[in-house]
Amino acid sequence: MLAALKRYPAAVRLLLATTFALTLARALTLPYLVVYLANNFQLSVSEIGLLIGGALIIASLLSLYGGHLVDTVRTHTLVVVSTLVFTLAFVGAMASRSAALFFLCLVLINLALAVVDIAAKAGFCALLPVAERAEVFAIKYTLRNVGYAVGPLLGVAMLELDDHLPFVASALIGLGTGLAYQRLGDRGLQAAAPAQPRAAFxxxxxxxxxxxxxxxxxxxxxxxxxxxxxxxxxxxxxxMVTTSPAEAARLVGYLVTTNAVTVIALQHLIGRRISRQHLMPWLLAGMGLFIAGLLGFSLADSVLAWCLAMLVFTLGEIMVIPAEYMFIDLIAPEHLRGVYYGAQNLSNLGTALGPVMVGIALGQWWPGAIFYLLVMSVILAAVFYWMGTRRH
Structure with missing residues (x-):
């Protein structure tokens, strides 16, 4: 991975560093967010879930317009403004005295992060030849997982010193990133072809x-x-339904660590091998590993079995994520790359929907049924992917 980074233009390395820094800043507050909302706004667990999930859904929908901005505004301007919004939103969240204002700030944090992410993807396509894009997408996803692995640990350490320190650190990282990009960013970089006439959103x-x-x-x-x-x-x-809260927390900790270590260790190795010519086989392989992992979860009766199932599940994730990026790169017109990546960002609707769907299923059926429900979701996803890869 280091050899690839040295080979890339400075503008690509800066975009990778920018997305990593903002991801790390976002991850710093993750461990404390639920507790912070409960303590400061006296919200119930269901209300907190609605607030966090709702902010992600709204930001995902708005990111479609953010993708349009990527196609119409210079990347340098958009990244600098987005990092400034990101910084001010963290300051606003820390100063909020109402849940509504905190919700607005959380929407802005998620939206700013999404816009920079879309700008980076479109920038990679503008700066790199087709043959090198799968590798840079894999590197970006690896760095994202490093951020989400390291950020919460740093956030917990900061909480020992001061309750608001993670918010302060996130704002400072955002500000530093914006100033660095203002100074070092490529001012001539434009994701879309400049000669293309601009259409209304x-x-x-x-x-x-x-x-x-x-x-x-x-x-x-x-x-x-x-x-x-x-x-x-x-x-x-x-x-939580099938064991004790303490056992659930312990086991989930092992599983999240297994996922993060597997992604960091293997994402670049596998992701760089994904090519435009074989997208569907890679997607189907990833879907198959998802199904195998879910069935493994349904049968697991020990820590080792759970971790092995998570290893298989994570291998599917490693294959599917870069393949999704490559497919958008394949079908997006040069002048609309930003808005196409914005449309891909709508997958966050599924991210928000997952726990809601599982929560409803756990209340209606026996616990193990959730894994078969998730398997059905994988199969339907594979069908839509297959339909998407066909030429119409």
Whole structure:
């Protein structure tokens, strides 16, 4: 991975560093968010879930317009403004005295992070030849997982010193990142071809809806994100029902660590081998590993069995994520890469839906049924992916 990073243009390395820094900043507050909302706004667990999930859903929907901005505004301007919004939103969240204002700040944090993420993906496509894009997408996803593995640990350490320190640190990281990009970023970088006439967002949105391959692939992305987007949340829900709270917390800790270590160790090795010519075989292999992992969860009766099932499950994640990026790169017109990646970001709707769906299922059926429900989601996702890869 280091050899690849040295080979890339400075603009690519800066985009990777920017997305990593903002991801790390976002991850710092994750361990404390639920406790912070409960202590400061006296919200119930269900209200907290609605607030956090609702902020992610709204930000995901708005990121479609964010993708349009990526196609119409210089990348340098958009990244600098987004990091400033990210910083101010953390300051606002820390200063909030009402749940409504905190919700607004959380929407802005998620949206700013999504816009920078979309700008980075579109920037990679503008800066790198087709043959090198799978590898950079794999590196980006590896760095994202490093951020989410390290960030919560740092956040917990900061909480020992001061309750608000994670928010302060996140704001400072955002500010530092924005200032660095302001100084070092490529001011001439434009994700879309500058000679292309600009269309209004409504016209672009109608065009997206007519692209059946994008619609099918977005539906597949939503359904697969139900399965891997917040696996820690729905596995916690399952284990809370089938074991004790202490055992559930201990086991989920092992599983999240297994997932993070596997991604960090193998994502670059596997992701770089994914090519445009063989996207569907890679996707199907990833879907098959998801199913095997879920069935493993349903049968697991020891820590080792759970961790082995998570290893298999994570291998599916490693294959599916870069393949999704590559598919969007394949079908997106040069002047609409940003908005196409914005449409892909709608898969976060599945991320928010997963724990809700599992919570309802746990209240209606026997606990193990959730894994078969998730298997059905994987199969439906594979069908939509297959329909999306066909030419219409």
């Amino acid at each position: 409504a016209q672009v949105a109608l065009g997206l809806a007519r692209d059946r391959r994008l619609v099918y692939f977005t539906l597949g992305g939503v359904l697969s994100a139900v399965v891997f987007g917040q696996f820690g949340a729905y596995l916690s829900q399952y284990l």
